[in-house]
Amino acid sequence: MYRMGFSETIFLFFLALLIFGPKRLPEIARQVGKALNEFRRASNEFKAQLQSEISQLEMESQRQILPPAEPPAGSVATLPSTATTIEAPPEKSSEMKVAPDA
Secondary structure, three states, X not given: OOOOOHHHHHHHHHHHHHHHHHHHHHHHHHHHHHHHHHHHXXXXXXXXXXXXXXXXXXXXXXXXXXXXXXXXXXXXOOOOOOOOOOOOOOOOOOOOOOOOOO
């Protein structure tokens, strides 16, 4: 995009001075400044509103309840809830067995 240089700015200033005159030029400049300020404020409010809506949508998407995870492959299954008896492991004998020397 083309940017205006210093010489083009001076030319436009003198052209506006000739068209509007020295009495109306400060009034027009104030009106243009107020309009630009109002536009900037409205633009900032619009950006802030968009940001708040985006953050609200992100918060809602994070709150979604995830389904339960599948058990990993090769994992041990749990006992069904209908089982009422659990067998105790066999008791170890109190004697220690010694392996013969080879």
